Amino acid sequence: MGYTIAQKIIKDHLISGEMVQGNEIALKIDQTLTQDATGTMAYLEFETMGLKRVKTEKSLAYIDHNTLQSGFENADDHRYIQSVAEKHGIYFSRPGNGICHQVHLERFGKPSKTLIGSDSHTPTGGGLGMLAMGAGGLDVAVAMGGGAYYITMPKMYKVNLTGKLKPFVSAKDISLEILRILSVKGGVGAIIEWGGEGIKTLSVPERATITNMGTELGATTSIFPSDEITREFLKAQGREEDYVPLESDSDAEYDKIIEINLDNLVPLIACPHSPDNVVTVESLKGTKVDQVCIGSCTNSSLLDMLKVAALLKGKTVKPSVSLSVSPGSKQVLTMLSDCGGLSDILASGARLLECACGPCIGMGFSPNSAGVSLRTFNRNFEGRSGTADAGVYLVSPETAVAAALTGEITDPRLLGEMPEIKMPTSFKINDSAVLTPANEEISSNVEILRGPNIKPFPTSKCVTDTLSCGVSLKVGDNITTDHIMPAGAKILPYRSNIPHLSDFCFGVCDKDFPKRAKELGESIVIGGINYGQGSSREHAALVPMYLGVRAVIAKSFARIHSANLINAGIMPLTFKNANDYEKINQGDKLTLSDIYGGMDKGIITLKDESSGEKFELVATFTERQKKILKAGGLLSYTKEN
Ligand code: MIC
Numbered sequence: 001m002g003y004t005i006a007q008k009i010i011k012d013h014l015i016s017g018e019m020v021q022g023n024e025i026a027l028k029i030d031q032t033l034t035q036d037a038t039g040t041m042a043y044l045e046f047e048t049m050g051l052k053r054v055k056t057e058k059s060l061a062y063i064d065h066n067t068l069q070s071g072f073e074n075a076d077d078h079r080y081i082q083s084v085a086e087k088h089g090i091y092f093s094r095p096g097n098g099i100c101h102q103v104h105l106e107r108f109g110k111p112s113k114t115l116i117g118s119d120s121h122t123p124t125g126g127g128l129g130m131l132a133m134g135a136g137g138l139d140v141a142v143a144m145g146g147g148a149y150y151i152t153m154p155k156m157y158k159v160n161l162t163g164k165l166k167p168f169v170s171a172k173d174i175s176l177e178i179l180r181i182l183s184v185k186g187g188v189g190a191i192i193e194w195g196g197e198g199i200k201t202l203s204v205p206e207r208a209t210i211t212n213m214g215t216e217l218g219a220t221t222s223i224f225p226s227d228e229i230t231r232e233f234l235k236a237q238g239r240e241e242d243y244v245p246l247e248s249d250s251d252a253e254y255d256k257i258i259e260i261n262l263d264n265l266v267p268l269i270a271c272p273h274s275p276d277n278v279v280t281v282e283s284l285k286g287t288k289v290d291q292v293c294i295g296s297c298t299n300s301s302l303l304d305m306l307k308v309a310a311l312l313k314g315k316t317v318k319p320s321v322s323l324s325v326s327p328g329s330k331q332v333l334t335m336l337s338d339c340g341g342l343s344d345i346l347a348s349g350a351r352l353l354e355c356a357c358g359p360c361i362g363m364g365f366s367p368n369s370a371g372v373s374l375r376t377f378n379r380n381f382e383g384r385s386g387t388a389d390a391g392v393y394l395v396s397p398e399t400a401v402a403a404a405l406t407g408e409i410t411d412p413r414l415l416g417e418m419p420e421i422k423m424p425t426s427f428k429i430n431d432s433a434v435l436t437p438a439n440e441e442i443s444s445n446v447e448i449l450r451g452p453n454i455k456p457f458p459t460s461k462c463v464t465d466t467l468s469c470g471v472s473l474k475v476g477d478n479i480t481t482d483h484i485m486p487a488g489a490k491i492l493p494y495r496s497n498i499p500h501l502s503d504f505c506f507g508v509c510d511k512d513f514p515k516r517a518k519e520l521g522e523s524i525v526i527g528g529i530n531y532g533q534g535s536s537r538e539h540a541a542l543v544p545m546y547l548g549v550r551a552v553i554a555k556s557f558a559r560i561h562s563a564n565l566i567n568a569g570i571m572p573l574t575f576k577n578a579n580d581y582e583k584i585n586q587g588d589k590l591t592l593s594d595i596y597g598g599m600d601k602g603i604i605t606l607k608d609e610s611s612g613e614k615f616e617l618v619a620t621f622t623e624r625q626k627k628i629l630k631a632g633g634l635l636s637y638t639k640e641n
Pocket residue numbers: 037038065118119120121134361487534535536537
């Protein structure tokens with residue numbers, strides 16, 4: 001049997017484990033990236049390991065999330081990261097240089113390499129044929145130190161594209177179509193390979209839009225072959241030498257094959273509050289729109305921006321709509337400006353935001369109350385925009401422009417002729433905003449700059465053989481990390497201050513949770529299907545850990561969050577019988593006994609002391625995970641070892 005693209009990369013990077021679906025495998029990691037909102041924590045963890053220099057081929061620290069400096073906190077964190085990077089051999093991408101995934105794609109990603117990033121949209125690199133995965137900060141810290149990255153050997157899915165996109169239908173619509181087909185949990189445990197004749201019509205940035213948004217499927221990652229289109233892109237970026245061809249074998253086997261005919265695709269839109277809530281744009285026509293945002297790591301490439309500029313040229317944004325445009329990188333912004341596209345965008349009445357995540361993570365530009373916001377982003381989770389009652393819709397750049405010009409949801413095909421946009425054959429290269437680390441001889445002189453906002457890493461407790469405590473919270477299906485640990489301009493500056501963050505934990509679901517959890521001392525959280533979907537933020541595990549959560553019992557978990565819980569010493573357990581979920585109530589007292597024996601058997605018994613009923617919980621942990629839990633988390637485990 002032949003290999004899929006991902007299996008080939010896994011085979012070349014396998015340190016231990018068997019490439020058998022469901023087995024734990026350890027991978028060698030070639031590149032890492034961090035962003036600032038998860039980076040401070042990752043570097044504090046890296047420092048704790050006591051290593052002098054990173055051992056990867058290339059590690060980068062990007063500043064793109066917390067660029068709103070409304071107090072000393074973010075600026076201090078940036079300085080901290082910059083100094084750690086300089087000292088430990090990490091390249092530092094300065095604020096303003098762009099969104100980590102866009103810059104990484106342009107300047108550093110390489111086909112056939114492995115990349116992990118402390119950000120769930122790291123799979124953007126799959127557009128270049130990399131095996132790129134999102135991970136918790138601690139996993140990234142370990143990889144920087146030369147340690148392996150552990151994943152469960154995924155299933156392999158293939159999406160075959162045929163045909164060619166019609167004008168005004170774009171890569172984003174392909175992403176929305178696959179979300180419509182598979183849902184936000186349809187990719188869990190799988191790597192999605194994109195292939196078929198149709199991919200030959202997609203440039204690298206378009207492919208990257210698709211692999212970026214594959215995160216919303218819950219997939220481990222998504223990947224495209226590395227072909228002539230990849231070579232052209234790398235050549236245009238002045239790094240043709242990074243090109244290596246990569247494709248799956250003709251007899252590779254897949255667990256699922258999905259066919260999408262691009263000829264039949266129409267403009268799509270994801271409705272509040274989930275990226276898989278997808279309908280046609282046409283079906284919502286006439287809905288009044290208050291705000292439109294174009295940008296984010298999904299749709300901020302030069303290609304996207306040139307399209308937007310061409311469609312806005314000579315036209316004016318409706319007075320009732322506020323339009324923001326954030327180019328993905330300094331390269332994109334410079335080239336957009338040089339060709340005159342930026343002037344066309346500004347002349348239309350759009351507001352230019354800096355090359356950063358911005359509104360995507362609620363860092364400014366929150367919508368008006370109960371506002372309707374159309375965004376070219378990848379997530380529309382409740383409250384994420386910063387306005388609790390806003391309705392956020394996810395769309396392509398074409399659909400975003402149509403709404404900005406008409407003031408309502410409008411099928412972009414009504415805009416007339418689609419201007420022809422070509423990718424440049426050479427990009428403008430200027431890496432001045434990427435700082436090279438100090439060399440080994442002088443790095444010991446580099447002083448680490450720590451601000452007062454950086455609080456010590458919270459200590460976790462070891463998993464004991466018996467756990468007896470109350471249920472502090474019961475939540476439903478598809479709870480996102482934005483529910484567990486919200487972001488936004490008011491909270492994000494405290495990403496290195498767990499005690500302060502803890503006041504906001506689960507704020508979207510229940511404002512009293514932090515107080516209740518503290519009163520209980522130790523507690524258990526009950527969740528539904530796909531618990532912890534969304535971001536890679538380990539804060540969604542570290543903060544509950546700080547508040548005394550010892551186990552989360554759910555119907556199923558999202559991959560990165562489940563790993564983050566284990567890393568924080570919290571047991572992720574699933575109901576053997578999903579209906580038992582109904583029988584446990586918030587406030588019940590639960591006892592889990594013989595936990596160690598149960599971990600070996602794969603089943604732990606739970607007694608609900610309030611009802612007297614007993615239930616079975618699935619506890620399938622690898623030997624390594626059991627040791628991590630018993631040690632009280634990955635940091636203690638790593639130190640012990
Ligand atoms: C996101 O898109 O949710 C984020 C902000 O980029 C996160 C990381 C974070 O929470 O800092 C992610 O996707 O992992």
